[in-house]
Amino acid sequence: MPSNESSPPAKGLGHLRHIPISYDSDNPSSSARELILALRPDWASPDSNIEFIPFKDGITNTLLKAVNRKNGLSDDEIDKEAVLLRAYGHGTDVLIDRHRETQNHELLMRCGLAPELLARFDNGMLYRYIRGTPTQPADLRKPSIYLAVARRIAQWHATVPCIHETHVQTNGANGSANGSHQAKIDHAAPGKPPPNVWTVMQKWILALPTETEAQRRRQANLQRELDSLIEELSQRPGLGENGLVFAHCDLLSGNVIIEPQSTEKANGRQTSVSFIDYEYATPSPAAFDLANHFAEWGGFECDYTAMPTRAQRLEFIREYVRTYFKLVPKRPSDVDEEEETQKLLEETDVFRGVPGFYWGIWALIQATISHIDFDYAEYAELRLGEYWGWRESTDEARGRAGKGLSAREKRWAQLE
Template sequence: MGAMENVIENREDRLPAEAREILQSLASQWEDVVDSKALQVIPLKGAMTNEVFEIKWPAKTGELSRKVVVRIYGEGVDVFFDRDNEIRTFEYMSKNGQGPRLLGRFPNGRIEAFIHARTLSACDLRDPDISALIAAKLKEFHELNMPGPKDVTLWDRLRNWLSTAKRLSTPEEANAFQLDSIEKEISLLEKELSGPSQSMGFCHNDLQYGNIMLEEGSKSITIIDYEYASYNAVAFDISNHFCEMAADYHTDTPHILDYSKYPGLEERQRFVRLYLSSSGNHPTENEVEQLVQDVENYTLASHLFWGLWGIISEHVNDIDFDYMEYARQRFQQYWKTKPKLLGSVGSLPDVATDGNCTV
C-alpha cells in the first residue's frame, strides 16, 4: 500500500507467531523457495488503519520471486467496521476475481497473495486515462451482488461514530469540533441526500489512491482493502473518491489536504459520464448532471465520515499520523461548503472557514 521502506532481513519479530507459522507453512509448499524460514519483512508505507508488510523469500533461481502481503489489524480500529463482514467481503471478492487471494488468517490479521501491479500515487488519480479505468472498474464494483443484507449503512455508521467520538474525546476536543451539533447535521444530510433517485450499489467507501492497483501491461485496475465496504448510494463512493484527490499520504505532512486539487466541474462530469456509460449504457445529459450534483452533495457526508474517523483514530490508533489535524480540515471543509451545496437548509455554526479553496 505504498512506497517501501528499508528491507529488514529476517526481522520476524515484527510478525505475530501465528503469522510466522502460516508463512513458513506456505513457503514450505513452494518448490522454488530455498529456505521457508529465510523470509524478509518489508514495511509498506501509506496505510493508516493497519500495518502492512511485504514478505519475500530467496528462490533457487537466485531471484526473490515469492512474495505475499501480511496485514496486521490496527489496535482499536474494530470500532470502525465489522471484521467478520470484511473477511466475508474479501473472500467473495477473491472468488470473483476482484482482489487478491486470501492465503491465511490469524487472530489479528491475514495473509494475502501479492498482486503484481503497482499501487497508484496521488497524481495518478488526475491522469485522464487512469481515471477512465477507475470509473469503469468502480461501476463494475458497484454492480457486484454481494451476499447478505443490502441495507444502506452510512447514516447509522455516522451516528455510531459520532457516539464513539463523543465518548473518547475530551470536553475541549468535543467543543472544538462542535460534536454536539453533528447529530443534527447527520439527520439533515440523511433527509436532504436520501431519495428515490439515488442509485444504490456495493460501495468501497474508501477509494483513495492507495487502495487502487494498476497492472501496466493489461491496463487492469484492482480495488483492494474492503474494510469500510457496504451497500450505499453510489454518489457517496464517487464523492469520496473525488475528495481523496486533495490528499497525498506519501509526503512529509501526509495529514495535510489541498482542496485546490479537488477536480473541477469538467473533470467530474467526464468521470461520471464514463462511469455511467461503462456498461454499454448511453446516459442522457440529465442523468449525468443529476449524478454530478448528487456527488457534490455527498461530499458533505464524506467530510463528516472521515472527520469523525480522524477523531476516533487519534484515540485508538498508534500509527504516526496527525489524525486530529486531518479531522479539523475535514470538518472545516464541511462547514465551508455546506451553504453553497445545500443553500440555507440548516443553520451554520460560528466557525472559522479559512482555507485556500472551495469544493
C-alpha cells in the first residue's frame, strides 16, 4: 500500500483550562453540579433548571449530559448549550494516558472531527454535546450506517496527523524499574515511533497483576504472544507514514453517533456519523482499527453471528478506500483503488485476531481496578478466546491435527 506523508504534529496542544475539582461517584449530583457551575456560573441564576442525564453505553467512565431547562427554551436551544461531563473510571490511569487523551481531543477538534473541549477537571473533562443518536450494535450492520462509518474512519486516517513522543530518559526515577519499563514500552516495535498500538499493549502487559504464581505465568505467556505479534505484524506495509494512521481504536456502537440531519430521508440525504471518546486513540495500522470495529458488531456479548461477512467487509473497505484516497494529502497519481481495497481487505483479515488480544489484556486489568458493575473477568476470557481461536486457525500443525475452527473464525470466513 502506498504511504502518505502525515501533516506535521499540531503545536500548542495541552493549554486547556483546568478546574481543580473532582467528580465524586459517591456524591454524584452535588459534585456534578459544582463542576458545571464552575464552568457555567450563569447557570446559577434563579431561572435555571439544571438536569443531568446519564449515558450507560460504556464500561469504563461515567458520562453525564448536563442541560439547563430554562422556561421558554426549545429542545434545540437547550441542546445547543448542553455540556457532556465525563469522569474517568477508577484506576484507569494505568490504562490510559490522560494528557495524551486531551491532546487527541484538541487535535481532532482542530481537524473538525470532535466537539469543543471546554475544560479538564481533576478526574475528567467537559466538552460540548454532539446532537445525534448513539448507535446500537444492530445499527452497525445496516449498510447506510456502516458505509457512513467507513467514510468517517477514512477521514480520520487520511487527515489527522499522528503525534509521536519518546519519553526522555534521565537520572533518578527513570533509572529505576519504572524507567526500564518505559524504555521497554517505547521500543516495543522496532522502527515504529511511540506511542502506537504496540506500545499500548506492552504498557498494559507490564501493568497486569503479578501477585500470584498463576498471574505471573499468565503475564509471561501474554508477553510471549505480544512478542510474536510484533514480530509477525508490526513491520507489515500499510497506509500512513511508518505504516501508522491516527486511529480511534475503540469504535464500539456507543461511540458512533448518527448525526441528526442524516436521519432525514428527504432529498436522498446521505447518512453521516461522528465519533466520540478518544481515550484509546493512538497511531495504529489502519487494518487494526477496521478489524477492531468489525469485532464490535457483536456488542459486549460478543455475538459472533453478527460479525460482518466477507462481502460486507469488502463493501465497507471499498467505501473506506474511495474516501481515503480522495482526502489524503499528496494522493499518488497512479493509485488503483480496487487493488488497494483488496490489499486492505487482506490486511484486515490478518489483523482480525489482534483486537481480542488487545481487549483481553485490558479487561484483565479492569477486573482488578474497576468499580463498575461489569464482569470484566468473563469478558477477558471471551476476548482472549477470540485471539486463541485465531491463533489456532493460523497454526498449520493444529490444522493438520484436525482441530475445528472457532465459531468466530467460521463466521469471519463466511462469504455472504
